[in-house]
Amino acid sequence: MESYEQTEEETVATRSQKMAGTVNWGTATVIGVFAGMVYGGSKEAAASVSKDAEVMLKLGSTPDKREQYRLMRDAMEKRFIRVTRGSIVGGIRLGMFTAAFYGLQNLLAEKRGVHDVYNVVGAGSATAATFGLIMPGSLQWRARNVMLGSALGAAVCFPLGWLHLKLVEKANEGTGTTDGNEVKGGVGAAIERLEGHLNKDVKST
Numbered sequence: 001m002e003s004y005e006q007t008e009e010e011t012v013a014t015r016s017q018k019m020a021g022t023v024n025w026g027t028a029t030v031i032g033v034f035a036g037m038v039y040g041g042s043k044e045a046a047a048s049v050s051k052d053a054e055v056m057l058k059l060g061s062t063p064d065k066r067e068q069y070r071l072m073r074d075a076m077e078k079r080f081i082r083v084t085r086g087s088i089v090g091g092i093r094l095g096m097f098t099a100a101f102y103g104l105q106n107l108l109a110e111k112r113g114v115h116d117v118y119n120v121v122g123a124g125s126a127t128a129a130t131f132g133l134i135m136p137g138s139l140q141w142r143a144r145n146v147m148l149g150s151a152l153g154a155a156v157c158f159p160l161g162w163l164h165l166k167l168v169e170k171a172n173e174g175t176g177t178t179d180g181n182e183v184k185g186g187v188g189a190a191i192e193r194l195e196g197h198l199n200k201d202v203k204s205t
Helices: 002-016 025-060 065-112 117-133 139-175 186-204
Strands: none
Touching: 025 065, 065 117, 117 139
C-alpha cells in the first residue's frame, strides 16, 4: 500500500514539473487579454480624434448653450462606447490567440517529451492557420489565409522561439550553483567586510 502511494506521489510530482522554457497557459492568456484591451481601446481612442474635431466645428456654429451641451454629451457617450467596444473586442481576439498558441505549445511539449523551437514553430503555424480559417470571406479567400498564416506564423515564431530558449538556457546557467557554493549578494559582502574591519579593530586594541 505504501509503495503504491509513493509511486502515485512520484507520478504526480513528475507531471507537475514544468519543462524549461514552457509558459504558464493561464498567466499568458490573462496577459494577452489585458494587452488586447489596451491596444483595442487606444486604437479606437486615436480613431476618435477626427470625429471629435467634427464635433468641435458643430459647437462653434451652434450658439445655443443647450444644443452645445447635448452635442458634447452625445460625443462623449459615443466615444466611451467605441473605446469600450474596442477594448473588449481586442481583449477577446488577442486572448484567444494567446490561449491557443501557448496551449498548443505546451501540448506539443508534453506529447514530444521535449520543449524546443519546433514546438514554438508548430504552435505558431497552427494558430495562425486556424485564425486565418475562421476569418470571414469565401472558401478560396480562407484557404489563402490558411496557407499565408501557416507560413507567416512559422517564419515569425522560429527566430522568436530560438531566442526565447537561448535566453532561458542562459538564465538557468546564471542561477545555477557550482560545487555547492552559493553566490552572495552585495549585502552579504558588505556584512563580511564590516565584520573583518571589526575583527581588525579588536585585535589592534
